[in-house]
Amino acid sequence: MLLRNIWKDHKILIKYSTLAFVGSSVGWFYYQVKHTRHILENAFDTSVIRTMDHCVLKEDTFEEETLEIESILDRKSGFFQWTVDSLKFAYVRRLLSVAKDCNKYYRTKALNKLAKLKNLDNWHYALVANMIDPQSAVTLARTRNVDKRLFPEPPYRYHNYNKDQLINLMREFLMELYEKSEHPCIGYFLSKVFVFEHDCAHIVDHDSSALELSKFIQSEKEVLPMCLESLLHHCSIEKYSADIANMNGLPLLMEIYKRYPDDLSVTMKLCQILSYTSLNKQLLELFHISGWIGVLSEWCSHEDIHVSIPAARALANLDEDSSAQYSSNLYVLHPVNRTKQSQDIDVVFVHGLLGGVFFTWRQRTKDDVTIGLIGKRKYKPKETLSPDVDKQKPTKRKSAKEFIRDFTDKIIGEDYEVVWNDLPSNANEDCDGPFTCPLEKYDCDNFTDNYDFTYCWPKDWLGKDCKNIRIIGVNYDTNLSMWTPLCPTEKEKFTLNERSDIMSQMLLKCDIGKRPIVWVTHSMGGLIVKNILCKAYESDNKDLRNICLNTKGVVFYSTPHYGSKLANLSNAVSLVLWPSVEVQELRENCPKLQQIHDRFLKIAEEIPMKVITFVETKSTVVSAMKFNFLLVERNSGNPGIGEYFEIPLDHLGICKPENRFSFLYQKVLHLLKEVKEDISEEDQFSLFSFLW
Numbered sequence: 001m002l003l004r005n006i007w008k009d010h011k012i013l014i015k016y017s018t019l020a021f022v023g024s025s026v027g028w029f030y031y032q033v034k035h036t037r038h039i040l041e042n043a044f045d046t047s048v049i050r051t052m053d054h055c056v057l058k059e060d061t062f063e064e065e066t067l068e069i070e071s072i073l074d075r076k077s078g079f080f081q082w083t084v085d086s087l088k089f090a091y092v093r094r095l096l097s098v099a100k101d102c103n104k105y106y107r108t109k110a111l112n113k114l115a116k117l118k119n120l121d122n123w124h125y126a127l128v129a130n131m132i133d134p135q136s137a138v139t140l141a142r143t144r145n146v147d148k149r150l151f152p153e154p155p156y157r158y159h160n161y162n163k164d165q166l167i168n169l170m171r172e173f174l175m176e177l178y179e180k181s182e183h184p185c186i187g188y189f190l191s192k193v194f195v196f197e198h199d200c201a202h203i204v205d206h207d208s209s210a211l212e213l214s215k216f217i218q219s220e221k222e223v224l225p226m227c228l229e230s231l232l233h234h235c236s237i238e239k240y241s242a243d244i245a246n247m248n249g250l251p252l253l254m255e256i257y258k259r260y261p262d263d264l265s266v267t268m269k270l271c272q273i274l275s276y277t278s279l280n281k282q283l284l285e286l287f288h289i290s291g292w293i294g295v296l297s298e299w300c301s302h303e304d305i306h307v308s309i310p311a312a313r314a315l316a317n318l319d320e321d322s323s324a325q326y327s328s329n330l331y332v333l334h335p336v337n338r339t340k341q342s343q344d345i346d347v348v349f350v351h352g353l354l355g356g357v358f359f360t361w362r363q364r365t366k367d368d369v370t371i372g373l374i375g376k377r378k379y380k381p382k383e384t385l386s387p388d389v390d391k392q393k394p395t396k397r398k399s400a401k402e403f404i405r406d407f408t409d410k411i412i413g414e415d416y417e418v419v420w421n422d423l424p425s426n427a428n429e430d431c432d433g434p435f436t437c438p439l440e441k442y443d444c445d446n447f448t449d450n451y452d453f454t455y456c457w458p459k460d461w462l463g464k465d466c467k468n469i470r471i472i473g474v475n476y477d478t479n480l481s482m483w484t485p486l487c488p489t490e491k492e493k494f495t496l497n498e499r500s501d502i503m504s505q506m507l508l509k510c511d512i513g514k515r516p517i518v519w520v521t522h523s524m525g526g527l528i529v530k531n532i533l534c535k536a537y538e539s540d541n542k543d544l545r546n547i548c549l550n551t552k553g554v555v556f557y558s559t560p561h562y563g564s565k566l567a568n569l570s571n572a573v574s575l576v577l578w579p580s581v582e583v584q585e586l587r588e589n590c591p592k593l594q595q596i597h598d599r600f601l602k603i604a605e606e607i608p609m610k611v612i613t614f615v616e617t618k619s620t621v622v623s624a625m626k627f628n629f630l631l632v633e634r635n636s637g638n639p640g641i642g643e644y645f646e647i648p649l650d651h652l653g654i655c656k657p658e659n660r661f662s663f664l665y666q667k668v669l670h671l672l673k674e675v676k677e678d679i680s681e682e683d684q685f686s687l688f689s690f691l692w
Helices: 002-009 011-043 046-050 059-073 078-101 104-116 122-131 134-141 163-181 184-193 208-216 220-236 250-259 264-277 281-289 292-299 305-318 387-391 400-410 457-465 496-509 524-537 542-549 571-577 581-585 591-606 663-691
Strands: 330-334 345-350 417-419 436-438 469-474 517-522 551-557 610-616 620-622 627-629 643-647
Touching: 078 104, 078 122, 078 134, 104 134, 134 281, 134 292, 134 305, 163 184, 163 220, 163 250, 184 220, 220 264, 250 264, 250 292, 264 292, 264 305, 281 292, 281 305, 292 305, 305 330, 330 457, 345 457, 345 524, 345 663, 457 469, 457 663, 469 496, 496 524, 496 542, 517 524, 517 663, 524 542, 524 551, 524 591, 542 551, 551 663, 610 663, 643 663
Parallel strands: 345 469, 345 517, 517 551, 551 610, 610 643
Antiparallel strands: 330 469, 417 436, 620 627
């Protein structure tokens, strides 16, 4: 009754008060929306940017302009959540607009903001993914920890195909590829695998073995990997590298990946195929629409380096903002993502005879047994104990970190040094450590061997311990015998001069020579690098000559400067083995090797460079011949210049440090830091001279 009387007495007042409250609320909401829209529209003034392509905006300015809008977008207020989501999407669209229309600096900043944006709905991500242009997609793919939902989902083109249809589709694609390129290796593969009793036209020279082989190949899992091997060999030849993409084969490869996403062997082959195909930047659009950009971005974080490194190379080649081009024989080991900092030094790793980027530069384990030149040991980085053994050890052992910590607590106030692993047994007078490090700097977290194992220590260690460097691994095929079957399409280059010329051109394409260089070589790789430096020094090509002039250091791991006795084969043995040109050029006291080394010594006198040499003192077990052999003797491994160390290891183990506290690794790291310090001092001196 009381409320009814109040309503009758103050009916008009309540009515107007309610209207005033509603009106003010609407007005306040309108003001907030209008103010937010004003911020969005003025966050990026693209008209000004178009007229200032060559100006440089300070980084703090960009941050201040977007700070207010980002704080608004991060708010969640229940009733207004839908408004915030809309504003977020509008902000994303503005970032995409800037990424398309602005210069490189603004484009990179906008895409970095987009990569860090969180809390979008899935349908927003799907819509944004379809709005991103191919170049922006590559930039995002090379950004660390980017959200994979920013990349479009691969189209479903062959998902309705059964096993037989997919195999026939692959067969037809290979036949079209063969008709276009006339690559005899594909024709030979087709005649050996896809042969049926009613289809004898593909049998080469009426070879009945092809028909017998086809009867054993019944399953999709057997045929498709063999097809991928054939495609991998085809696109590894540079003149054929674009054929698969130009013939619309990328969607077919995507379908194979969808069917075998957990098959590491298939993934590795697909990644290598895409890596070879990426040499052609004009194929970026095909990579984007087929969905491979997002997959390559995910592969860059793969635990297996046979996948992560080729994926990083593919994205680097497709990036139009990058001038460097990495051919099929080069791998960018660090950095794999785009970075704000510029690299100060290029570190180039070159392996030796029968080596490889993913084999030569592994970490060495304590129980490692080198089996020699005819095979490769399968490493087991983590050895697990059986349940019975675990039961026999109820007490927990102290870790290395806990042991060192307890030890240092007892000796506080006293100075102690920790000695590196793999110390040399002998050295020359020019040697300079470090052989030890202070105890307080000894990082016990990385001391354990098995749980810090790496299959590529340049990639996993150097990039962390020495900042702002670019690490490149050179990969090339070698043979011990000429009996090895070769591809008949192109002539293989065997001689030291031919390999040096090809490698020099590949290095020029990835901008080697534009900044200081440190070479790290093993065995025959040191001979190739010396020859590259000699030919570059005598060249009239300015870019090629800079490769030599900018060399600041060379590391030799057991390089036979004067040849090896193992290559001294008798005439009878040579007739049977038919040694390759690589082996013939490694003969002891070869005049050609002597000439290259004499020229290198003269260059090292004129161009200041640090030279570090490690030489083996233990014999290598050659399993095929059942004997031990010292591949590089002391007199051949000693270049007569720089620091010289004799290491109690064999030929294949000398380039594989036991851990990050190995002298073999720390000496290389110390060299890089010295070169960086010298470069910094030179820059300061140049600046001082200019100001003076």
